[in-house]
Amino acid sequence: MTADAVIVGAGIVxxxxxxxxxxxxxxxxVLDEQGIGGGATAAGMGHIVVMNDSPAEFALSRYSRELWLELAPQLRPCDAFARCGTLWVAADDEEWQAACAMQAVFAAQGVAAELLGAAALRECEPALAGSMAGGLRIGHDSIVYAPTVAQWLLTQSPGAANIRVRRGAQVTAIGVHRVTLADGERASAAHVIVANGLGAQRLAPWLPLQAKKGHLLITDRYPALIRHQLLELGYIKSAHHASGTSVAFNAQPRPTGQLLIGSSRQFDTTDPAVEMPVLAQMLQRAARYLPVLPTLNGIRAWTGFRAASPDGLPLIGPAGDRAPGVWLAVGHEGLGVTTSLATARLLAAQITASVAPIPVEPYLPARFTERDCHV
Incomplete structure (x- = not known):
């Protein structure tokens, strides 16, 4: 065997x-047909956020955020790590009540979360529309430029001397202790780990993964226009639609002074082209929250595809009888950057038969029966 572990995919996970x-x-x-930090890693916002759509999502994202905060002092300026915090914006009284409920849940779990009334919100983020009812600030949430962090993890992290990366290596099949490349070469290892997002479906077509297309736009430089990652409280509802197209307000202040604007969700296409009607709908939504947005200069728009599982949680663990000896780290949807470090800890704990830092059961691939999987 040439390695103890062969990993398919050089994205952040x-x-x-x-x-x-x-x-x-x-x-x-590590084998990747493109290069380090491509695919969904390159297309995303790099938002490190605690999410509470379910107890399992909350546990994984909270633990992973802790790992990111521990890692941050080792990162470089080019990794663009910033603890800007997340500000969930309530547009009306109903969403303000949702913010209050969310704060209570976070507080009960020991996660710092500060409610801001309408006046405090305007003082905190003057660019927001004056009609907003309030907000919830999660102070330790952060942002990072994930492609360069992936490169750091593979080449400069404490164990990097034990890592070999092969770019331009297209894996076409997986098996017990081996993978097969497009040129017929086989790479063998004690453990085979599939961590290439939607690309995993080519290797294991039975995996219950679905493509979620998203649009993003980046502006010219407008320093200090916003200070926090801004999300509408309606994002939680719209981000988890099971079909069709939805948009939600999501704006991020980049360390360059640029604004990254999102977001959209589509299940009904695998076409990577930017769709102007969807982009327009997304920007119109954002302008309700940032009235200054139509006056800003947008310089580039792009799309990416998130790999979504039926229950919104990643698959972390053994692939099971369909692929004996293969491990999975896929299906992270829009939380791949956030949960990447925790995913790695949970997977390593299973591979080394050590105690996991949080329970692994909610994320095990075995939770999906054959009836849930693609034929």
Whole structure:
């Protein structure tokens, strides 16, 4: 065997898994047909956020945020880590009540969350529309430029000497202790880990993954226009539609002074082209919250595809009888960056038969029966 572990995928999840296993002393080979930090990692916002759509999502995202905060002092300026916080914006009284309920849940779990009334919200973020009812500030949420962090994890993290990365390596099949490349070469290892997002469906078509297309737009530089990652409280509802197209307000202040504007969700297409009607709908939604937005200069728009599981939670653990000896780290939807470090810890704990830092059961692939999987 050429390595202790072969990882398919050099995005943020694959890179985190490689760094974690290498730190355990394993020799790790990472294969990617493109390069480090591409795919969904390059297309996303890099928002590190505690989400509470379910107890399992809350546990995984909270633990992973803790790991990001521990890692942050080692990162470089080019990794663009910033603890800007998340500000959930309530547009009306109903959403203000939702903010209050969300704060109570966070407080009960020991996560700092501060309610801001309408006046405090305007003082905190003057660019927001004056009609907003209030907000909820999560102070330790952060942002990061995930593609360069993936590169750091694979080349400069403490175990990086144990990691070999092969770019331009297209994996076409997986098996017990081996993967097969497009040129017929086989790479063998004690553990095969699939961490290439939607690409996993080509290797394991039975996986219950669905593509979620999203649009983003970045503006010219407008320093200090906003200070926090801003999200509408309606985002939680619209982000989890099971079909069709939805948009929600999501704005991020980049360290460059630029604004990153989102977001959209589509289930009914795998076309990577920017769709102007969807982009327009997304920007119109954002302008309700940031009235200044139509006066700003947008310089680029793009799309990406998130790999979504039926229950919104990632698949972390053994693939099961359909692929003996194969491990999965896929299905993170829009939380791949947030939960990448925790995913790596949970996977490494299972591979090394050590105690996991949080319960792994909610994320095990075995929770999906054959009836849930694609034929």
């Amino acid at each position: 694959g890179a985190a898994c490689a760094a974690e296993l290498a730190a355990c002393g394993m020799r790790v080979e």
